[in-house]
Amino acid sequence: MPSDTTKFMILADPQFGIAAFLLDKHNGRTTPERVGESIAPPGTPPTGWPYEQERLDRAIAIANDLKPDFVIVLGDMTMHWDVAEQRADLLKSFERLSPSIPVRWVPGNHDVGHDFFAPTDETLASYRDSFGPDRYSFAAGPARFIVLNTSLFDRSDSAPEERKKQMQWLEAELVKSTAPGIKHTVVCTHHPPFLRDIDEEHGDFNLPGPGREKLVDLLTSHGVEYLFAGHTHANILTRHKGLKIVATSAVGVSRYGHAGGYRMVKVTPDSISHSFHALN
Numbered sequence: 001m002p003s004d005t006t007k008f009m010i011l012a013d014p015q016f017g018i019a020a021f022l023l024d025k026h027n028g029r030t031t032p033e034r035v036g037e038s039i040a041p042p043g044t045p046p047t048g049w050p051y052e053q054e055r056l057d058r059a060i061a062i063a064n065d066l067k068p069d070f071v072i073v074l075g076d077m078t079m080h081w082d083v084a085e086q087r088a089d090l091l092k093s094f095e096r097l098s099p100s101i102p103v104r105w106v107p108g109n110h111d112v113g114h115d116f117f118a119p120t121d122e123t124l125a126s127y128r129d130s131f132g133p134d135r136y137s138f139a140a141g142p143a144r145f146i147v148l149n150t151s152l153f154d155r156s157d158s159a160p161e162e163r164k165k166q167m168q169w170l171e172a173e174l175v176k177s178t179a180p181g182i183k184h185t186v187v188c189t190h191h192p193p194f195l196r197d198i199d200e201e202h203g204d205f206n207l208p209g210p211g212r213e214k215l216v217d218l219l220t221s222h223g224v225e226y227l228f229a230g231h232t233h234a235n236i237l238t239r240h241k242g243l244k245i246v247a248t249s250a251v252g253v254s255r256y257g258h259a260g261g262y263r264m265v266k267v268t269p270d271s272i273s274h275s276f277h278a279l280n
Helices: 019-028 052-064 082-094 121-131 158-178 209-221
Strands: 006-011 071-073 103-105 134-139 143-147 184-188 228-229 236-240 243-247 261-267 272-278
Touching: 006 052, 006 134, 019 052, 103 143, 143 158, 143 272, 158 209, 209 243
Parallel strands: 006 071, 071 103, 143 184, 184 228, 228 243
Antiparallel strands: 006 261, 134 143, 236 243, 261 272
16 A cells, blocks of 8 residues: 555444343343343343454454554444443454554543443543543544544533543644645544534434534634544434535444444545445
8 A cells, every 4th residue: 555545444333232231221121230141031132242242353354354554443342331341352352453453442422421421530531541542643644633532522511621621632633734744634533523414403323512513613614524433323424514424334233224334444645535344
């Protein structure tokens, strides 16, 4: 691959533990320990996370074959931030990834949300200890990448100082992205700002209006071309002004009727192209 081109693989929402959680919720139960044995009756899928793990392992095998310049995981690595077994098994799966392929982590609401949503000092510290910074930037080929913690926009009242620090940091990073030699600025998040229209109502899969508008205005004013997100468990493409928003379906459990898989992205000095590939 020439140095002025980069290709990378997007994996969104491996979310070890979600299948059992949804099964128990559907059956009107909660899993007491959230790990280990099934509380489901005979003939129903086990608690644990074999389905999610098998799919992630398949995606990692594909990455080893395709040899992207890096793999980026767009959040919700596990269902529960405080279940050590889920994180341990997820990281064990990534040990199968070739050492020549770096992994970039993006925080999801299940990774930093104490109640699946609201980040706290405790959850942020736990995330940073396992996966590293929850906001950072890096260069690859002709592009500069900016990773954000969008849970700080979704539930900003739970960690207002962290949200303020992130916005100040983002503004400085966007200024740096206008330096000579940088052909593209790409932002990677867990939540997409919106699904269809910037003025839509706040729901489960987008950001609240005020934070959404401020973020999108900031990105568009600095010429950001692409925002890649996860969270939706479905493929959604939308745009606002010059900003293209690409939400990628889950590599783990996708929403009913939607394929799950991975996305490949190619960045050249002149263009950014991407394609989704189903695992099933």
